[in-house]
Amino acid sequence: MVAETPVNTDWKIEDGVVVENGVVGPENGDIGRVVIEAPGVVAAARPGHFVMLRTWEGEPFLPRAMAPLSYDVASGRMEIFYRIKGPGTRAIARTHPGEIARVTGPLGRPVVEDFEGRRVALVGRGVGITPLLPLAEHIVAKGGEVRAYLSARTRDYVFGHDRFAALGPVRVRVDDEDGDEALVTDALARECEGYRVDAVYGCGSWRLTRAAEALGVSHGFPSYVFLESKMGCGVGYCKGCPARLRNGDGYKLVCVEGPVFPTREVELSDPVHGPPE
Amino acid sequence: MKAELATDVGPLRLKNPVMPASGTYDWFGRDPEQVSADSFGAVVTKSVTLRPQAGNPPIRVAETPSGMLNAIGIPSVGIEEFLEEVLPQYHALDPPVIVSVQAYSPRECESMLARLSEQPRVDAVELNLSCPNLAHGTITAQSARLSAEMVAAARGATRLPIVAKLSPNVTDIAEIARAVEEVGADALCLINTVKGMAVDVETRQALLGNRSGGLSGPAIKPIALSMVWECYQEVDIPIVGVGGIATAEDALQFLLAGARAVQVGTATFREPRSLARIIAGIEEHLAQDGLHSVGELVGWCHKGRLTVGS
Ligand SMILES: Cc1cc2nc3c(=O)[nH]c(=O)nc-3n(C[C@H](O)[C@H](O)[C@H](O)COP(=O)(O)OP(=O)(O)OC[C@H]3O[C@@H](n4cnc5c(N)ncnc54)[C@H](O)[C@@H]3O)c2cc1C
Numbered sequence: 001m002v003a004e005t006p007v008n009t010d011w012k013i014e015d016g017v018v019v020e021n022g023v024v025g026p027e028n029g030d031i032g033r034v035v036i037e038a039p040g041v042v043a044a045a046r047p048g049h050f051v052m053l054r055t056w057e058g059e060p061f062l063p064r065a066m067a068p069l070s071y072d073v074a075s076g077r078m079e080i081f082y083r084i085k086g087p088g089t090r091a092i093a094r095t096h097p098g099e100i101a102r103v104t105g106p107l108g109r110p111v112v113e114d115f116e117g118r119r120v121a122l123v124g125r126g127v128g129i130t131p132l133l134p135l136a137e138h139i140v141a142k143g144g145e146v147r148a149y150l151s152a153r154t155r156d157y158v159f160g161h162d163r164f165a166a167l168g169p170v171r172v173r174v175d176d177e178d179g180d181e182a183l184v185t186d187a188l189a190r191e192c193e194g195y196r197v198d199a200v201y202g203c204g205s206w207r208l209t210r211a212a213e214a215l216g217v218s219h220g221f222p223s224y225v226f227l228e229s230k231m232g233c234g235v236g237y238c239k240g241c242p243a244r245l246r247n248g249d250g251y252k253l254v255c256v257e258g259p260v261f262p263t264r265e266v267e268l269s270d271p272v273h274g275p276p277e
Numbered sequence: 278m279k280a281e282l283a284t285d286v287g288p289l290r291l292k293n294p295v296m297p298a299s300g301t302y303d304w305f306g307r308d309p310e311q312v313s314a315d316s317f318g319a320v321v322t323k324s325v326t327l328r329p330q331a332g333n334p335p336i337r338v339a340e341t342p343s344g345m346l347n348a349i350g351i352p353s354v355g356i357e358e359f360l361e362e363v364l365p366q367y368h369a370l371d372p373p374v375i376v377s378v379q380a381y382s383p384r385e386c387e388s389m390l391a392r393l394s395e396q397p398r399v400d401a402v403e404l405n406l407s408c409p410n411l412a413h414g415t416i417t418a419q420s421a422r423l424s425a426e427m428v429a430a431a432r433g434a435t436r437l438p439i440v441a442k443l444s445p446n447v448t449d450i451a452e453i454a455r456a457v458e459e460v461g462a463d464a465l466c467l468i469n470t471v472k473g474m475a476v477d478v479e480t481r482q483a484l485l486g487n488r489s490g491g492l493s494g495p496a497i498k499p500i501a502l503s504m505v506w507e508c509y510q511e512v513d514i515p516i517v518g519v520g521g522i523a524t525a526e527d528a529l530q531f532l533l534a535g536a537r538a539v540q541v542g543t544a545t546f547r548e549p550r551s552l553a554r555i556i557a558g559i560e561e562h563l564a565q566d567g568l569h570s571v572g573e574l575v576g577w578c579h580k581g582r583l584t585v586g587s
């Protein structure tokens with residue numbers, strides 16, 4: 001495979017430690033938060049990066065890809081939110097502080113654009129909100145402006161809300177209060193009228209990312225998406241994480257050529273549940 | 278005294294008996310320090326095809342108890358771009374380079390091997406026979422005759438060592454092994470993935486984009502071991518064992534069953550340091566048992582029980 005820019009081979013495998021782990025929000029909720037100390041990976045992480053995480057011995061066999069909400073270089077810790085769904089995330093949920101967490105990373109291509117003077121909209125839903133916070137911090141540090149448009153089932157799941165709010169305006173829409181008809185991108189649509197947006201990044205919802213892309217097309221700004229895919233290795237070895245290219249021209253690998261792609265390049269649809277309705 | 282890890286696979290001299298399985302490791306011109314392909318016994322490329330192909334639609338991988346299913350479909354840049362862009366990067370590596378070739382007909386095989394023979398840094402070829410034979414509409418590796426035709430075509434086109442990689446999805450593996458030995462294969466690689474599938478209850482459909490796929494990982498180790506053991510008795514050419522190896526102990530089991538070297542695939546996805554750990558673990562075991570070389574272990578199963586104290 002010949003990539004346009006070199007494949008990221010600057011990752012390491014670190015035997016980190018679980019520092020905190022627990023369910024977020026309602027007691028029997030399905031969202032967990034785990035804090036892992038892995039200073040080597042944390043120090044090298046940039047926005048757009050992800051990690052492969054394995055906090056268990058035995059089954060399941062493969063690690064899970066995770067995009068941390070934050071990396072704290074001072075403490076060497078990363079904070080991950082996970083939706084408890086299948087065997088991998090159930091295994092993470094069973095982990096206790098003090099146990100080993102194998103972390104491979106940082107993986108993927110970081111977002112390295114120059115953000116000085118740029119106004120960026122971030123659109124995220126559920127656990128898909130998390131990779132947007134490192135990006136938001138980076139943009140502001142580089143002299144850009146961010147506005148976050150966050151969506152979730154309930155307020156408890158608007159991860160990092162206050163930290164986004166410290167960086168710029170935040171619009172929130174949650175299903176249990178606002179219903180699931182209106183989209184958080186409706187707010188972006190209104191604000192685009194009086195405010196210049198230079199780029200939008202979407203994550204965690206095909207519907208919202210498609211809506212954000214449509215706004216980009218009508219207002220003339222580029223849109224990007226953080227893609228997910230079932231991953232075998234996360235490092236480019238297995239070729240198991242294809243993103244379907246939009247022109248029908250084959251695939252790119254999410255783990256080494258992404259996870260962030262310009263939306264014009266890739267299909268914005270669920271590989272399991274089919275093309276956009 | 279340090280034990281000798283070096284081993285021969287036919288004409289190939291390896292500094293240790295551990296290499297990655299095709300399609301489960303890639304050299305991108307650099308490596309993380311913890312992986313370090315320079316420490317491998319050999320490097321095996323992802324299978325390359327004559328013409329470029331995109332691979333299968335998603336989903337390409339699914340997890341199973343103790344392993345995984347894959348239906349990657351061999352995305353390939355095609356042999357010409359491979360020779361121009363990919364292979365030159367391997368010049369930087371110290372271990373022998375084994376290029377895995379997937380040909381859909383003996384003619385394709387011939388023309389790819391002719392091109393590979395002209396290259397300075399190809400040390401051997403591995404023929405991935407577990408693919409459809411376009412002329413016959415069946416899987417090459419499932420027929421002794423088609424497998425022999427493919428290997429014979431390769432033999433006619435190159436003097437490079439030829440490793441024939443066989444499929445476990447057959448009734449009698451020894452019959453295929455004998456057929457490819459007869460037409461000049463230098464070594465066998467046993468085994469490729471075991472055919473399997475996964476069903477998604479939510480969509481009520483096959484989970485993999487290609488519907489069925491290949492099972493790999495610890496789940497298939499017993500199958501691979503028995504095929505190595507059986508072929509060791511039936512053929513004289515050396516065997517490279519592969520299938521579910523995740524630890525040094527797994528690797529030792531393959532050596533004892535008759536493999537002269539081993540490949541590690543799916544275990545790398547779980548733990549990218551697997552090869553390094555397996556190499557170190559084999560060395561430790563040899564020293565512990567007071568053995569001088571890996572070769573002493575090869576095929577021990579067939580010699581009878583090791584009595585305690587002997
Ligand atoms: C770059 C990246 C970052 C990620 N970040 C996070 C994160 O921060 N937090 C988080 O919770 N998750 C994240 N994920 C998803 C995560 O890697 C796991 O896939 C997910 O958590 C499910 O794992 P599991 O073990 O619970 O369930 P699994 O058993 O692996 O999957 C649960 C169900 O989903 C289905 N499924 C598996 N793969 C896919 C697929 N590709 N598309 C649709 N359905 C599929 C399975 O068939 C199964 O029914 C990320 C993925 C990627 C690629």
Ligand SMILES: Cc1cc2nc3c(=O)[nH]c(=O)nc-3n(C[C@H](O)[C@H](O)[C@H](O)COP(=O)(O)O)c2cc1C
Pocket residue numbers: 232238239240298299300301323324347349351377405442468469470492493494495497519520521522540541542543544
């Ligand atoms: C993701 C993946 C891709 C593979 N690609 C190839 C390939 O291109 N050519 C080939 O001969 N075998 C391929 N294989 C098979 C492996 O080389 C190996 O024979 C098999 O996986 C069993 O070993 P393991 O259990 O250690 O993985 C692939 C296996 C996996 C899991």
Ligand code: FES
Pocket residue numbers: 230231232233234235236237238239240241253254255256
């Ligand atoms: S997950 Fe293995 S290549 Fe992307």
